[in-house]
Amino acid sequence: MTPVLGFVGVGVMGEGMCRNLLQKCGLPVHVADVQAENVARLAALGAVASSVLRLRDTAHTVFLSLPSIDQVEAVCFGAEPLIAPGGTVKTVVDMSTSDVPRTRALAERLAAHGVGFLDAPVARSREAANNGTLLVTVGGPDDLFESVSPWLRCMGSDVVHCGGVGAGQVVKIMNNMVLLSTVNALAEAMAIAEAAGVDKALLASVLRLGSADSFALRLTGEKLAKDEFPEKLFPTAYALKDLRLALALAQSSGITPAVAQATATLLDEACARGYAMNYYPVIYRLVRA
Known part of the structure; x- marks a missing residue:
């Protein structure tokens, strides 16, 4: 059949x-x-x-x-x-x-x-x-x-x-850990550049030409530059869920992931401030504040 x-x-x-x-x-x-x-x-x-x-x-x-x-x-x-x-x-x-x-x-x-x-x-x-x-x-x-x-x-x-069984999840969770931590770094870079008088959109376009280019930049750079973080894209609450899965894996392995922990703290704060359903690069607003 x-x-x-x-x-x-x-x-x-x-x-x-x-x-x-x-x-x-x-x-x-x-x-x-x-x-x-x-x-x-x-x-x-x-x-x-x-x-x-x-x-x-x-x-x-x-x-x-x-x-x-x-x-x-x-x-x-x-x-x-x-x-x-x-x-x-x-x-x-x-x-x-x-x-x-x-x-x-x-x-x-x-x-x-x-x-x-x-x-x-x-x-x-x-x-x-x-x-x-x-x-x-x-x-x-x-x-x-x-x-x-x-x-x-x-x-x-x-x-x-x-x-x-489970290996696919481990690899995906690590993928998301790296992605989310990279977006955290991009949010910081854009906030610093803006404070120093450089346009965020220009920074994003130039980063794409250099060694800082990445899938994370190409995926989120435009939204970061425009400060647009709509709902119905990958929301902050989902990103935090995935990063907590990574932290749990790290804890079970006896590893302290300082970068991932800092990103999780920022995502958690974003949720607490009412951004739980916004596209997760909204953490930029917390970095910039």
Whole structure:
């Protein structure tokens, strides 16, 4: 029988990811989300509007793109669980950025139900999600990675098997730690330059020509220069969540990450000042103050 794919969570990143999967995989894709309008847009393109309970009895492989491990666990084993005796789900692929120990515990719990698991968080931007050019870092067994990777490649131009369960999350969390710390440095540089009488936009354009050029600069430099930090982009609260995951990994390893800790403190203060849902480079406003 033709396998049915499921996708839970089609928000800011998940919608573009699911659209690329739908248009490229050649298989039925059933979609569930708490926001009906998100599902409706994909249904207009040929997806099947569904729910977690219906996915339990129809889908073979289910991809999750959710805010955190809390929602991932709730979808799998909550009040209306994806996983239950007699269900059709054989593989769960968590494309969220999730806590590493809890990810590994979830994989063990799923295995007890005969369900395979991959952690496959994504990096880059919303534009990359829409264009199918994400970086996907994957943790899990070799054979399961090989069977699922063609579908992951519908969503990402770079799909990297990083090791066993949890390894994909470790690599993604470290990616975000470096990104967020770099943006902190950029915010400081722009505040200093502005105070010294140099235009922020000019600084951003010149940095791109030199050794300070980076993906972080190209991703956030324009917003920093214009002091524009809208909602519905990667918000400060999500950035802080990811950085706290990095700090927890560091603590468990006996490492003191001074740069990441300073950035987390700034993000925490930004949330406290009412910027929790603004695009995370809004920390510039705190540096400048």
